[in-house]
Structure formats: structure tokens, C-alpha cells
Amino acid sequence: MHGHSTFEPKNGVVKWLEARLPILSFMHGSFVAYPTPKNLNYWWTFGAILSFMLIAQIVTGVVLTMHYTPESTLAFGSVEKIMRDVNWGWMLRYAHSNGASMFFFAVYIHIFRGIYYGSYKAPREVLWILGVIIFLLMMATGFMGYVLPWGQMSFWGATVITNLFSAIPFVGDEITVWLWGGYSVDNPTLNRFFALHYLLPFIIVAVVGLHVWALHVCGQNNPDGVEIKDIAKDTVPFTPHATMKDSLGIVFFLLLYCWFIFYVPNYLGDADNYIPANPMKTPPHIVPEWYFLPFYAILRSIPDKLMGVIAMFAAIAVLAFLPWLDTSKVRSAKYRPIYKIFFWIFVVCAVGLGYLGAMPPEGGFVLASRILAVAYFAFFLIVLPLLGLFEKTKPVPASIADAVLAKHGSASSVAASAASAPQTKG
């Protein structure tokens, strides 16, 4: 937001710079004086956690690149050399591969947070859509990164996923050959995936920049979903309040991340990827990384290849339309009793789809993934539009200050208002 900066340069050099490029007052306005709602909970620290993870991936990735060889006969060996002979190489590699998982774990929580508290609603539609774009770019980056060590799962995962493009009518096969740079996944594919894997994270940095810009124009949403009315009463300055809380969130997240790096580093990976890629030998189960599994389950739940591919991409694209699919005027699930239930059902469906994505596509698993895939889309396309029209919401506090007061002020008045609020039936 403009005009939050109380930055007054005293030092001559700083004044000189400010007159030419006011970057310091910009930083000050964005990360020091910036007003943050006082009622934010720890789910709001995931933005900072994600920024941290993006930087961690870039730093570990750049150093890995110094030792990695993007050539199909050498790639696997170069990763093993990193693991065995490069000083701290095992730590870099485990930090990068588990970092990708942690990054996705954080982004899923961040997205669910947004869905729970209605953070996509006006005026934050563009902010939300930028988030969906970041998510897509992350998926592309993660997918191509997984191909780089050139193990069995790298190779066969790349083969399965790039083959999906052949479902496109008429030009599908040409597109697939063009993507591969040949007639199968091979050295040219590895080369281009490496180039893109290096490039995309920096595009993500740029889109994150836009994402934060949009955030600072609209201001943060908050657990009560009411806009800031009075900066003095509703907010606290970003520094030290949010900075300190975010730091604490990051350190707790780091404990989890480091548990994976140092104690169970191969838990999230597939054992098959420690076998060098062999185009002549298909592994019994080709399973993508865990963070793609819900979408993979949707893909496989539909027998027709083209329809499956469309459904899979639609499952991601539908997120971008969320601001218009949700017809409710109330943002936060805190004041939407029925929505809250559906939200949790949705979470269970998404996690269930993830589990099914890892199972072989046979028998009961197929039926279960069909049911859950239908439930996934029904949440967006049926529940959300209708709920806004029929749901009886609870009274929303007039301001953040009021919400905080209700929480801390008189406990009895909160209980009374909760009891008098319209309850849901059935």
C-alpha cells in the first residue's frame, strides 16, 4: 500500500538514493510500516514460509547445478557424485528434493487457508489468480526437476505425463514429439527440462512479486474476513509484530523440514528413482511425486484419455474461477456454518484423492476415485454457487477491533451471540 511509510532519511547517502530511486522507503512501507490486521492466526505465516522455501530452492538449486550434468548418460552418476563426493552434497540434494515437498505442503496449506477464509473474494480476485498461476508454475518446475536425476521414476514419470499431450485431437502426436525433441523421452528432453527447471523458479519470483504487490494494494484478509476500517484500531505495524510471528512460523516449519532432510530423507521419494533410467524396463507402478497425486487420481478416474486430461487440468483451472463461483457475501468460514462443513469434506476428498492416486488403478480404487473426483468438482460447481444463496450466515463483526474485543472482552457476550446465531439444520 502506498503512503504507509514513515521513513525519513537522515543519512546523506540514503537521501541521495531516495531522490533517485525510493527503494528504501518502498521497502520500509512494504515490510516495516505496512499495517497488518491484528487478528491474524498462524495460518497466515505460510506466506512467509513459502517465500523462504522459494529462496531455499533457488539457493540449493544453483549450487546443485554447479555439480550436476544434464546429459542422459551422465545425469544419474552426477547426482550420485553429489551425494557421495561433493562436500555437503548429500545435504544440498536432500534439502532440494525434500524442499520441493515442503514447498508444496506449504502451498497446499496456503491455498486451503485462502478457501477457508474466503481470501479470494473481491477485491482480491487478481491476487488469488496470481496465486493459481504460481501454483501451476510450481507444478511445472517440480515435475521437470524430478526428471533431472534421470532415475527410473524420472524417466517413466516424464514419459507418462508428456504422453498426455498426445490426447489432444489432430495435433497431439506432433505436440508430443515437439515436447520430447525426438520420438521418445531422451537426452534432448532432459536438456530442455533442465533449461526450463532453471528458468521457471525465476519466473515464479516475478509472479510472487506481482502477488505481493496485489496483496499490498488490497491489504491482507484476516480470520474474521472484514476489511480494515481503522488503521490505528484494527492493525499493527508489520515490523516487529508480523515479522516476529512469521519468523517463529518459519522456525517451526524448519523443524519439520530438517526432520525430513536429516532423519527420513528418502521417505517422500520413490525407491525406484535410485535405479538409473532404463527405457527398456517399465516399473510395475508408475507413481508421480506425492504432491501431484490428487490430480493424477482425477486423471485416471476417467477411462477416456482426453477427458481425463481435461478433467485433470480443469481441477486446477477451476480454482481460478473461485471468486465468481462462491456467491456468498460473507468471507470467512467462521461465520458460515454450512460452508465450514463442506470445506472439511472437501479437504477429506482432496486428501483421499491423493491416497488413491498412489494406488494401482484397479477395482475398488477406481470406483472410490470416481466418487471423490465428482465430489471435488461438486464442491466448486454446485455447493459454492448454491450455498451463497441459501446459507444462513452468522452475524459478522463490524470491524477487526470488534472481533478482537468479542474474543477477549466479555466471554458471556460471545457465548450469547453464538447461541442466538442461526444454526444449521440437518
Add this chain to the structure above:
Amino acid sequence: MAFTKKIGIAAAALLGAVAFSNLTLRAQEGGAHESPNPTRQTWSFSGPFGTFDRAQLQRGFKVYKEVCSNCHELHIPIRTLGQPGGPGFTEDQVKTLAATYTVHDGPNLQGEMFDRPGRPADFFPAPFPNPEAAAASLGAAPPDMSLLAKSIKFERGFPAFVFDALPIPGGMYQEVGPDLIYAILNGYTKEDDPNWNLYFPGHKIAMGKPLAAGQVDYTDGTPTTLEQYSKDVAAFLYWAAEPSLEQRKRIGARVMIFLLVLAGLLYFTKKKIWADVAH
């Protein structure tokens, strides 16, 4: 609360549906193809503070050298045997050992290939010129052993796989590979069929029973049983696949302690900063 209850019911119903379909599938699948899951062995290197047992790694290396290396390649440099966190051979021992191998090298200045005694920096020589030649003589190509202990697995199933990641008693299960190697070496349970293995996927294995009691001499008085050999060689192969394990866990403990202290300090700082703000 009413919501929580409903959410609970809904979640339970969904999980129930999934579990049911899971069970029906298992029932359809059941029967002859299933292999039992290997039992979890105790390893010195498991758990957050686990380290390798040097003597065990040295015995395991002996088993590898005298038995497995006849068919399986071990694509790691010989010098690794002397690295910290490994079997703990001395520099001289490694040099002497390396010299016992013959390495095909070249071309020299005359453009010719030649044989010379091995050096610590050389890789253990492969027993076959290539996997095709190995497959032709053995029926299937024996996998390279440098990553074998990390590249084979068996499914743990739900919910066991969740606990395998957690820092709880019975959790942090990272030794699926060595357990499976141990199980396969002990899994030749059909007297009349040396290529039938209880734990190998599909049961038909091209590797005939490679180890039997008394086959390898142990000089330290350790019993020369099949169980002991299999455990020792599986431990050795896990080290070969994950030579940084000891360093990793040691650094990990320091990192965790540092982060816990930092978290405590940040927690109280944050509390102080927010003390006069109702939120």
C-alpha cells in the same frame, strides 16, 4: 460442537468408503501372488542416533567380496572403505586391498589398453563387461549394488506408512531396503527349487541361493550362520548406498537443538512484542 460432529461423521463416512473399496480390492487380489512383508530387523544404524557397527560392515564387506562380487557390480570407489563413517579400514589396508584388484586402463601414450594393479581411487571392477553379458550367463542382469539397499522396497500400506515417517517409538522406519535384502537371502524356502524365493516379487528369482552357513570365514568369532551373513551384508550394502548416514544424523541432532532453542527465544520475543496488543 454440532459442526465438528457432522464433519467427523462425513469424514468417517468417506474414509469408510475408501477403506471398503481398499478391502474389496485386497480380497480380489489375494492368494498366490502375495508375498508376506519382511519382518523389521534391529539395526545399529536405525533411529535418530544410529551409527554403523564397524565390525559388522567389515564382515559384510567380506561376504560381499567373497560371494556377491562374483555376479554383482558395486560401483563405488575402493577408497570409500577408508572414509569416516564407514567400515573403518586404515589407509594401508585400503591400498593393499586395492592392489589385489586388476584394473583395465588406457589407452596409454601408444594408444593401447593395459592392465594394472588397482589404486584406492579406482572403482570396484565389475564382474561382467556389461549387463547384457551378465544376463546372458545368469538368466537376468544382477543389479549394481551401490544403491541396491535404497532402490528396493515393499509396500507398507495404510496406516503403517504414515508412522514410518514420525519420530515415535516404532516409527522412523528407513531400513526397508536392508530388511528386504535380509529377507530375500533367507527366503529360499523351497528345498526343491533353488530359484523360488518367498520375498522376491513374483517368487521366481534368477539368482540361485547365493549364501549358506559356513561359506565365509569370520575371524572374530561371530557365528557363521546364514542369518548372520545376511545381516552383515545387508548392513554393508546400506552403508554403500548411504555413506553419509552418520554425518547426516550427527549434524541433524545439532540442527534440531539449534532450531528448538531458536524457536524458544523467538516465542518469548514474539510474546513480549504482542503483549500489549489484543489479538
